[in-house]
Amino acid sequence: MTNCIYIVGMGPGSEKKMSFEAKDILEKMDVIIGYKVYLDLLEEEFRTKEFISTPMKKEIERCKICFEKALEGKKVAIICSGDAGIYGMASLMYEIKEQFYADSQIELRVIPGITAAISGAAELGAPLNHDFCVISLSDLLTPWEKIEKRLVAAASADFAIALYNPSSKKRSHYLKKACEIMEKYIEKSRPCGYVKNIGRDGTEICVCSFEELKEESVDMFTTVFIGNSSTKVIDKKLVTPRGYNRNE
Amino acid sequence: MTNCIYIVGMGPGSEKKMSFEAKDILEKMDVIIGYKVYLDLLEEEFRTKEFISTPMKKEIERCKICFEKALEGKKVAIICSGDAGIYGMASLMYEIKEQFYADSQIELRVIPGITAAISGAAELGAPLNHDFCVISLSDLLTPWEKIEKRLVAAASADFAIALYNPSSKKRSHYLKKACEIMEKYIEKSRPCGYVKNIGRDGTEICVCSFEELKEESVDMFTTVFIGNSSTKVIDKKLVTPRGYNRNE
Structure with missing residues (x-):
């Protein structure tokens, strides 16, 4: 059968x-x-x-x-x-x-379905509109050293970044820890943001700087976005240019 | 108004x-x-x-x-x-x-909609089922040096990778060029694959090794997938474990 x-x-x-x-x-x-x-x-x-x-x-x-x-x-x-x-x-x-x-x-x-990197990005504007990385901060199934290596690689090569599982009750300080690893490569003013409860009741959207992101309190239903070095805030939205407009 | x-x-x-x-x-x-x-x-x-x-x-x-x-x-x-x-x-x-x-x-x-990284991954099995990068090989709007840096970062930090725009008439050798940049970090036998014309007539699916990928002829309607160091071929599909099963 x-x-x-x-x-x-x-x-x-x-x-x-x-x-x-x-x-x-x-x-x-x-x-x-x-x-x-x-x-x-x-x-x-x-x-x-x-x-x-x-x-x-x-x-x-x-x-x-x-x-x-x-x-x-x-x-x-x-x-x-x-x-x-x-x-x-x-x-x-x-x-x-x-x-x-x-x-x-x-x-x-x-x-296939629409993953949180995509639906969250749409809520925030267009933060992933160029090369990007998706990284989970949960070390339940992945050694932390591997996560750390990927955070460094993503930040140093100027990818836009989406972070899944940025926090949980047991890992409440993980987003801060991740930001501290990346701050060598990302300027404090870099536009960032996050979306809580995407597509559900109580959706919450925040645009902030990389410096502010470090101190934000997020939960396991949050997806975090870090722009690349070209990301701008337009109309309170995160916009990572693709490059069409660079000669204007 | x-x-x-x-x-x-x-x-x-x-x-x-x-x-x-x-x-x-x-x-x-x-x-x-x-x-x-x-x-x-x-x-x-x-x-x-x-x-x-x-x-x-x-x-x-x-x-x-x-x-x-x-x-x-x-x-x-x-x-x-x-x-x-x-x-x-x-x-x-x-x-x-x-x-x-x-x-x-x-x-x-x-x-939001379902992007080719997600729909192509579904055709191939589950190649992006852990941290991954999405990189476009088109240097029409992005300097090649930046693309190269991202390829190295993605491969060296053991991300699964989806490549958009791997080739075009003018850039027919770009996939090969990208593979040559990454081959320092990726073993020849690494499971890879690609999907042409996702969701349209003439969908074509291929699973191959990293060594074979370098020689494949792909076009601008193709999305290419490179597994991470844990990716396996099961049932002729690309499977990147999340880690649930590591103790069994």
Whole structure:
């Protein structure tokens, strides 16, 4: 039996930023699996489906449930906020398939969604409108030395930067720590910003300088943006020129 | 008179990867402005609208038309393939506003879309499932030295990498040139890949090694992906682990 599991990016919070493809696929499923907060957003829309959630840190179990349900012949989708392949479940699904279900002939298909770097950038104007890096400050799954090396590389090569997971209860000082690592390369007045709760109730948008950013209090639902050396503030928005306009 | 111009990311090619929000907004517009290839994708759907296109390299004129039409009281959207803020028109619209229409009270709003790094990654599996860089190899608007510096930074800090504009008629050897700059940091066997014509007819997907990538012939409609040092090939897909599975 061949069956296909869809790994679906829902975009940020509100359903209106989901793609038509993502919604079409969810409509056809029997079972939708995900982290509870994201399932709650869908349950009202799709009342007849089976919804299964596992808590955070139970990601491997969540993936295995997908395969078990698909082996029962069910049409299964696993959902992620934002994009499924940007700090999402896509890679783990492939790994779990290889380890436990290699003979199953179950196919995996990733359905892309709008990740927070993109939706947050749109709220702030156009901070990523040239070469950029996306870096997660969470050292739960990545050694801090590696994160530090990437922060230095990104800042010293003048990338615009989006930071995911800039803080959490246990890591409340991580954004400050990251800024201190980058301040050798980034002037204090560099335009920066952040967006909390993108696409959900209580969206909060802030434009500030790099110096101010260091002292800002952000949470795990915040995406932080650091401009490159050309980034300007226009109309209270962050604007990183692409270069079209340099001769005018 | 206050009016709002929408800068809309259409996602990759096919309409099914557009967000509900983007389509809702386009439905409400009087005038849709963009590069002709992208307008053609919409014209059938929205027959009653006014469509205006300018050729490539006429981006500044395209932006000015938006403001002129908005000043006439029209509801205006400018469209970009992918996302409007990733190598799109969003930043130029802010710059043109500042230079020529600062007193106009016209508001700008960016509507995010799925950029090729995300849609291409989904086709290839999950190559960007950890920290990553997006770099354009086009030196039309960026000095090559800056691009080179960013390639070195990205490769040496072990980012996964997405390359936009890897080649064109005039720059047919640029992907090779970029690979030669990075080969000091990236082993020959590193899993890489590319996607041509994402979301359109003639989509072509290739998984290859870094050594093979250097010799591949790609065009300006191709997005190239280079894994990080943990990237694996599973099921003929590129998989960059997030780290959930490292203790198993």
